[in-house]
Amino acid sequence: MNRLLLLNGPNLNMLGKREPGVYGNQTLEEIVHLVKKTAAEKGFEVEAFQSNHEGELVDLIQQADGKYEGIIFNPAAYTHTSIALRDAISAVQAPVIEVHISNVHAREEFRHHSMLAPVCRGQIVGIGISGYRLAALALMEETDSEGSS
Numbered sequence: 001m002n003r004l005l006l007l008n009g010p011n012l013n014m015l016g017k018r019e020p021g022v023y024g025n026q027t028l029e030e031i032v033h034l035v036k037k038t039a040a041e042k043g044f045e046v047e048a049f050q051s052n053h054e055g056e057l058v059d060l061i062q063q064a065d066g067k068y069e070g071i072i073f074n075p076a077a078y079t080h081t082s083i084a085l086r087d088a089i090s091a092v093q094a095p096v097i098e099v100h101i102s103n104v105h106a107r108e109e110f111r112h113h114s115m116l117a118p119v120c121r122g123q124i125v126g127i128g129i130s131g132y133r134l135a136a137l138a139l140m141e142e143t144d145s146e147g148s149s
């Protein structure tokens with residue numbers, strides 16, 4: 001069975017309660033449900049993890065090869081700071097799509113720069129939780145096209 005890894009970083013467990021004007025009212029549980037449903041329609045399974053700890057996210061990325069066809073990753077605040085996560089992404093073959101719910105480019109300047117984007121397959125920003133769904137679709141299409149080539 002083809003699988004995707006859905007990873008969410010710090011404070012995203014607070015979605016629904018956290019700054020609803022910026023992040024909306026939907027909870028992390030609803031995001032996980034959306035991604036699982038999108039994946040199931042194409043015969044994919046999703047494993048979902050949220051962590052507030054950088055090292056735990058590094059551990060999860062390190063074990064992705066051979067286990068997941070790709071990673072949907074909202075690194076939250078670590079986006080802007082983490083060389084460790086960037087190195088972990090570079091160390092694996094599995095493609096990673098970076099997702100942000102809010103439009104980070106319309107916010108504070110420190111959110112404009114991503115340490116991770118240069119080593120990700122792509123980045124989806126500012127379209128709310130639809131970004132997670134589109135990331136799943138892109139990774140599944142990539143897997144399909146590899147399978148048929």
Ligand code: DQA
Pocket residue numbers: 010011012074075076077078079099100101102103104111
């Ligand atoms: C975020 C944007 C980050 O700047 C912020 O630290 C988050 C959430 C987003 O999904 O919009 O925690 O990744």
